[in-house]
Amino acid sequence: MVKKQRAPRATKLSRKDNREKEEEVSRKLQERIDAYDPVADEKSISQFSDLPITEGTLKGLKEASFVSLTDVQKKTIPIALKGEDLLGTAKTGSGKTLAFLIPTIEILVKNKITEFDGLAALIVSPTRELAVQIFEVLTKIGKYNSFSAGLVTGGKDLKYEKERVSKMNVLVGTPGRISQHLNETVGMETSNLQVLVLDEADRCLDMGFKKQIDNIIGHLPPTRQTLLFSATQSDSVKDLARLSLTNPKRVGVSSDQEVATPDSLEQFYIRIPLDEKLDVLWSFIKSHLKSKILVFFSSSKQVQYAYESFRTLQPGISLLKLYGRHKQTSRLETTVKFSNAQYACLFATDIVARGIDFPAIDWVVQVDCPEDAATYVHRVGRAARFGRQGKSLLMLLPTEEEGMLKRLNNNKIEPKLMNIKQKNKKSIRPQLQSLCFKDPLMKNLGQRAFISYYRAVYVQKDKDIFKVEELPSEKYAASLGLPGAPKIKIKGGNAGKEKKNASRKLMELEKANDDGEIQNGDDSKVRTKYDRMFERQNQTVLSEHYLNMTGNNGKESDEEDDFMTVKRKDHQIIEEELPDLSAPVSKRSAKKALSKKASSASKGNATKLKFDDDGVAHAIYELEDEEDFKKGGDAKDQKAAFVSRETEVMNEADLDDKETAKQKRQEKKRKRKEVEKQAREGFEEDSDDYEDNDVDLERDMQYSSESSDDEPEVKKPKWFETNDKKTKKSRDEIIEIDEPETLEDLESLTARLLNG
Template sequence: MVKKAKGKFSKEARISQRKREAEELVKLHQEVAEYDPASKDAEVAQFSHLPISQNTLKGLTDSSFMKLTDIQKRSIPYALKGEDIMATAKTGSGKTLAFLIPTMEILLRNNITEFDGLAALILSPTRELAVQIFEVLKKIGAHNQFSAGLVTGGKDVKYEKDRVSRMNILVGTPGRVAQHLNESVGMETSNLQVLVLDEADRCLDMGFKSQIDNIVGHLPKTRQTLLFSATTTDSVKDLARLSLTNPRRIGVSSDSDISATPDSLDQYYIKIPLEEKLDVLWSFIKSHLNSKILVFFSSSKQVQFTYETFRKLQPGISLLKLYGRHKQTARLETTTKFSQAQHACLFATDIVARGLDFPAIDWVVQIDCPEDAATYVHRVGRAARFGREGKSLLMLLPSEEEGFLKRLENMKIDIKMMNIKQKSKKTIRPQLQSLCFQDPTIKNLGQRAFISYYRSVYIQKDKDVFKVEELPTETYAASLGLPGAPKIKIKGGASSKEKKNESRKLQMLAKTDENGDEKEGNKKVRTRYDRMFERKNQTVLSDHYLNMTGSKKTKDSDEEDSDEEEEFMVVKRKDHHLYEEDLPDASIPVSKRQAKKALSKKLSVATKGNPTKLVFDDDGKAHPIYELEDEEDFKKAGDANVQKEQFVTKESEYMGVADVQDKLTAREKRDEKKRRRKEIERRAREEGYEDSDDEGEAVYRLGDPDLDQDMEYSEAEAEEPQAKKPKWFQTNDKRDETDKFVEVDQPDTLEDLEALTARLIGN
């Protein structure tokens, strides 16, 4: 009876709760319909003034979100009305909440449950930004009943395929989302309500245009699209024409399509030669140990080299590194550590230049000039977020100063010049040279950093700023600690980003025809087992090892000849061809005696003579250690007797010099041995004196009451040492064998003690 009453009560409670939710939903629809964002009365300052549900408002309150930012005031009301949004705003202005709140409210008003499949899709250019968006979504949507998922590269695809069909809101990167749309059977997009493109310009710059076009092709046209970015480029405008319907443009001014930097950011730049960049960076870090610093490089190889060398030099602050080729777990761990750290320095590439919110960054340092002004805006936007104060420092080469400052002036960015005090600048070139000399890994990292920097400058489109021909090669290599500038071989170009982010499976499918067979002119399609067996060692010296062992394959003989100078070590042979007439006849049977003789090293040496040692010259030719001169050359040198006398004279002079040196060495050894013996005796005397009961008395052993006689005796003994008393075993005195008593002196050495023992045993 109790269980029935409890079940009846729970059923009634559920019915009443559903009625309240239905009434709140009707009321919410009415509030949104009556809400007019264009009226002056609709201007809001807090989230409680918006027509949103109580669950969403409670999640915002629990996460300490109370007031709206400028971009949120201008975009959220129109997004709640169902309009497409194309918004641009300053970095750190709160764009994440500007699209997450409307996304949840639209799903709530359309009665989306966990059984309705995918209803909202949020795309982000980087894994770190996708993780950050997902974490914010979990906080503010904790009281709603939606199911949300995160799909990024570096995770288990099979695990995601089993669960992606049950997600209402999906946050991910374009590559992984496109893969699921093409491969996951349960991922249905017919019920999609909202599509969000965050940092859309970055998605296109990273080569994700084909993936985004593929994703948009799978989605229904009746959806609502929200496009957010910190800058607006021509590619973003083209994407907006394809995916947005009559969008409302927010935050785009008529004077410039690119947003300015935060007002609370102090921006500086310095003009510096290329070879002094690492010295200035080291001095800057040493003078800001109590700060949180984010350092941007143009390539991951530079990040690795700087991190490894600075870590060994120990500047006194926690160092971290982050770049795209890191594993997913390592990237998330580094991001968490830097976010929670109070004082730290993070070396990173542009992978963290967009959207990521690192709390309380004091300095953003750009070692290398960014590719354009928009990238500069995103980099410095990691500091001075949400009204906080921050500073940035940009290092420009003399060839980059004029051109890049004009780009910043066109964006109305006020940047000041900073002078470096010579007293505070310290050089670390000797330490870097020592590290490269001692550790081949560091040297190889330095060479790769050198090549990657030149390659990054070469592929830049703005040739008025980036002038690779004016870069100093030898001085820059010396500043990295390298003995010389390595050879540079440029590969790739403007399309390298697209090839880098292109799906491997799509590349493999492009090389096959409709039947799955290999196309003409293409190489054999490699399976995962082929890749497993072709996998190299992940150390930095693997390429050199392959060159040395001859395992590295070349495309053809022409490339082999052209790359001959770049190989690490090559063994040249001309007699490696085998001909059938030289081979033994395999049809003739081999006897046991012949087989034993062939396999036995001892028997084979008996017929061929003793083995001889050989030495190799610089050309790789073998020579005996003692090689005889030809008879003709010997006769040309003159008479044999004269040569004999010259040889004997020369060797005599050499032996005389060697004899003098040997005598000097022997004398030094004797002196050293004598010095050590005196030192041992001195220590023994000091220990004996310390054990004496009479402290503070004369050092002489007093045997006679007259002190003067003792002094005279000691001085005479020092001038003329008396003959030592012979030991008992050195005398010829014969003792009576019947005498059972043996009188001996106190044994002084181990030999005396052994002789005494033998005598006692004999008696």
């Protein structure tokens, strides 16, 4: 027997060798990073393989088809790899996503972050779509690394995220949801955070996320590395940089407000009246059916109306819509559809104006003027990305042309004027008018689109461009298919936003001082909350009724002695809509109405109803709220009392029913005795009425059982019977009969003819 020798323990040796090999590779990479000179070595690198990054990241980049470096990536990645804070600005579509994702991955690898080390990198983006795009790129290039990554955005299951977010090494999300997790989620530890990335920081601040970003920065350790990327360097971005960055390296555009568009983008604009915008948009789409088009509107209501109306008219191209109030699943589905489509048209708001990479967009059409040059750059930046060709078209009103072109020229943007050929222009105003006339929902959408456009123009800060008082309201309403311009009531504007974010306590104190809730002097009066409630003009449901009852609806009542006055209003009565309350004419209808079978459908129990304020009938329990029910005591006791009460009622009803049945039986028996007595005495007068004793007796009994309180009805002769003996003698000579109506009449006629 030969014993097998044990194999040498190669596992431990191989693990040790691998660890030493990894440390050697990491040491060499760090030496390359330390020796890198961003100014001298910038021209020597052109591909990702020239960067001092790990093999796993290079493999992920290669499989995702990322080979060559862009300008912003050449400048930012080596600086970020050195561990320095970075403030980067660059053209839209220049590859900023990889500029912060590659350093993030490399820093985690360098610090040997594992799944047990908690949160090590935090990436904040302004919109859900951009966060999803960043997360998808991260999973592609970081697939050969061992750390975990998660995505948190609004619109998803918060409880599901809380259970898993504390186990993530890299977290990508929107400011609101990340701030919420930092405040609420148990176990979300940030003491080990290595990198913070703020993508599209200017957009985050413009969208009102300043408080959330300040809250996020307040939860993070000061020893972290921060990468801040923005398309522009506004004052708010500089303030944020001072708060969150330590001795940052600035990369990108040097001037304060300078922005740039891609070189491969062709830019055009047209001068157009407001009431012709939809006609021109329709004509443009019809003439570019083999293109991928992105159309920007200023509000979501305009997006909805344009999408629904154009979809009904069917231009011949796939139509999509995307705006902020969509559900998260619908927004992602639309984004994927438009990205994968070859020819399609997407109606959208500025929610997709930043950072979103839609492949191969041919045209970007701006139906509504952007609020500033930066918004214009971000919109047109969806086309001509990464060196591809693209075109943009801007629609300007005559009142907007001069001011907007001046601001674009200040940023070295000079779009060319495009002339529209009248033969290519087609009006869809009659079709829109027909849609609004036939469909009330479409009309409502048009009215809301009209109001939202005026509100969007009204709240703009640059009043030299946006002049709401010069807009042709009636013409614009007609172009939307509306019969007239809706009434517009705009409150606040920009002041409304400030008021919304102001302290409620301070507002209450200011209101108390302004209104003089407690007035001093001779006319001192304490105003109660009921006084303030009835003074609210928007509470028409209550205050209008109250004023009508008291007679103080804007006028002093002449009759001061009247305690209460009610003004009657005459209502038009339509006879056709009134219910038929006439009594049944025929015996059959009367019998059906009084039958026991029909009345048993309601179980013999009457239903007590109560009418609400709108005059709609409800069962009592429907209008009874929870507090009223609790006042009655315990539910079981109420149930027992109800059952006992109903049992007594049913017992009394049973006694009445038994007594009624007994009287009916006695009456039936009395009538039967009387008939039998008459038959024995042989009255000749009634012989004809009782030729068929069994049948007629049964009918008499049935009738007596149905109406026991009334006198028995004298039986009328049937159509073939007569009491006139003379007529009876001559019936053999002339027979006059009516047409039989029932089977019984037909059988009687047949028997008579056979016997005769």
